[in-house]
Amino acid sequence: MTLASSSKPSANRKPTSYESLMAGVAAGAIEGAITYPTEFVKTRAQFSADAGGKRGVMSILTDTIKTRGISGLYSGSGAMIAGNGLKAGVRFLTYDSIKELLRDSNGKMTPGRTVLAGLAAGVVEATIAVTPSETIKTKLIQDASSLQPQYTNMVNGTIGICRTEGVMGIYRGLWPTIMKQGANSAVRFTSYAWIQGLMINFTQPPSGKLSSTMTFGAGAMAGLITVYTTMPLDNIKTRMQSTGASLKYRNSLDCLTKIIREEGVQRLWGGTTPRLARLMMSGGIVFAVYERLIGVMTSL
Template identity: 55%
Template sequence: MASGKKEKPLHSLFAGSTAGAVEANSFVNYPFDYIKTRAQFEGKRESPIAIVKDTIKTKGISGLYSGCMALVVGNAAKAGVRFLTYDHFKHLLADDKGKVTAPRSLVAGLGAGMAEAIFAVTPSETIKTKLIDDAKRSNPQYRGLIHGTTQIIKNEGITGIYRGLFPVMMRQGANSAVRFTTYSSIKAFVQGNARPGQQLPASITFGIGAVAGLVTTYVTMPLDVIKTRMQSLEARTKYKNSFHCAYKTYTEDGLLRFWAGTTPRLARLILSGGITFSVYENVMALIAEKKED
């Protein structure tokens, strides 16, 4: 993430994809996403503990990993596209000295988020959400990632896996803009107080990424709730569009429902931010070392 030079596209893509796969495949991390998604569906409000108890009681421990493979595949693609496009936009927006101001970093992050929403996030998130929604039923109709994806496309067409594209684009654009800007700003401050040329240790990188995840969670939570509801199994008959979904959520459930699932998402994004940025930085460092050998 150094601002003084442009990372090679393939290096950014490889490092980002690796970081995304590692983060999504974390044994500890995924259940937070599962709990967050369950908490955002319609119906009675469930606490994170109640969701865990009900899932384990009816589906066993494996139930907490419903839709996991969709997220692993999607996260690898998402992170690859995110870092690739962010590095590209950041280079285009850098000044003569290679420095990128916070507002320009915000624009680069927004562009990266939009790109990942279109090419990776919407399909994987839609499939993951439908698998989780289906798994909580007494008689699930989907038998895993491949069968679920096939049935969704068969019954709803290709638009079935692109449901909720608008709120996903808004969420991912805001996610990346806030996360990258927060991360870059804090990292620049920390590096400004370090010795010239000194690489930040993994623990510091993890901490900066975790703080970026914390800020991102509270800023973008309403968009995440709308995204989840637009991708649920009932969305086709329940909502006309994202704005209608937001209106019904507000009028039927109240303003605070837009922050449903905040606790598990907060835990996930803190871990996600720390893991993703740490892995990305270390993979890029390893690539740089190999080039010098």
């Protein structure tokens, strides 16, 4: 199965909902484990900007390794990897299911329908998986950078957050996360389908499908487009999920206004470099692993 509407018919059957879910979970977990250090540095860069420090990526990277070792770059990684697997599974399951409902009478997907399917996938994954895992990850990274960390791992951190803030404490920043993930998925799936279609039309592969290398490239380019389009939403989401955010910001709009007024519009793109590195890698890894696993499953 490919996501582009311009791909040639395949002899393989369409994936079941279970296969879409399992392939997505595996792809997301693998991607999360590989790219987590870039997410750690990006989040720390956003926190340093919030504190007025505006530290650079290399400064954060070297200081973390010097004081905590390589393992310090994986603070909060458990929540990220688990959440990444779940959100990717939900994302692909939702996207594939809605896409089948939205196809026209010829089985094609228009760009508008692709955007709608991606948007719906983002909203569902944000509600079910992304907000809790991102909130826990954000708080664990923030805690790890303090002089006296309170939490030692994901389980300990989750229990501590729920104990001090209630269960809704892990749902901080739900609305900005929904906005961010909805935009992320809409942009990523649409740009990936468009780039994939261009590559297929240009290379004319006999099977009608791209190789794993070409799929990685299409996913990476889709990741680049996604980063620059949605970075402001990511910054607002991170600020709203940080410890003490409820005291500093009334809502997402208030957060946006204060960032622009106090730090300038350019701060909305703070942390772009590590997020760009991560999403280009993640886009390539997730789509390449997902397409390969689906190909194996549907050929059995």
